[in-house]
Amino acid sequence: MPSLTTCLKQAGDVLPAELRTAILKRAEELRQQGIPAAEVAKRAVAEVQGERQVMLGDVETAMKSGEVLYEDPPAITSQQAAKVEAEAIASRVDQVLTEFPSLKVRAEEGGDAIPAAEFLAAARAEAARDMQDGDLLMTAVQCALTNGA
Numbered sequence: 376m377p378s379l380t381t382c383l384k385q386a387g388d389v390l391p392a393e394l395r396t397a398i399l400k401r402a403e404e405l406r407q408q409g410i411p412a413a414e415v416a417k418r419a420v421a422e423v424q425g426e427r428q429v430m431l432g433d434v435e436t437a438m439k440s441g442e443v444l445y446e447d448p449p450a451i452t453s454q455q456a457a458k459v460e461a462e463a464i465a466s467r468v469d470q471v472l473t474e475f476p477s478l479k480v481r482a483e484e485g486g487d488a489i490p491a492a493e494f495l496a497a498a499r500a501e502a503a504r505d506m507q508d509g510d511l512l513m514t515a516v517q518c519a520l521t522n523g524a
Contacts (some may be wrong), residue, residue, distance in 0.1 A: 379416035397423045468495065 379402055383395050401475065402419035410418065451459075472492050479488040 382416070394423065397426075426459065 379398070383390060383398065386395070398419050401417050401423055405415045405418055406412070472495065476492070478491040478496050480491045481488045482494060
């Protein structure tokens with residue numbers, strides 16, 4: 376009788392890789408439990424096949440009852456995507472500044488070159504002020520709309 380591994384190899388692409396892996400894993404567990412080698416292959420295949428049948432039965436039962444087994448994860452909003460992208464860019468900029476601490480940049484065509492870290496700190500401070508101003512502007516607009524001004 377050929378070995379379990381030989382049989383699984385002969386099955387080729389007909390047997391999905393995840394099923395092959397599950398059978399081999401279960402066979403190893405059975406060997407460690409001291410199950411006789413002659414029984415290991417039969418039991419491993421039967422047990423994995425039984426698990427799959429139970430899973431298929433669960434799916435059929437769920438479909439008949441209208442139960443939802445899987446839901447797509449919530450879609451990422453454009454605001455979330457922008458945040459992820461901004462964090463990735465900030466991380467890359469920080470990495471560049473770490474690798475090249477003496478890097479200089481020129482903000483304007485005729486201006487003097489200044490250290491990139493200094494320029495970035497000023498740009499971040501300006502962005503933070505703009506964000507605060509944006510919050511104040513939003514509050515003023517909401518107040519005007521609420522009060523009819």
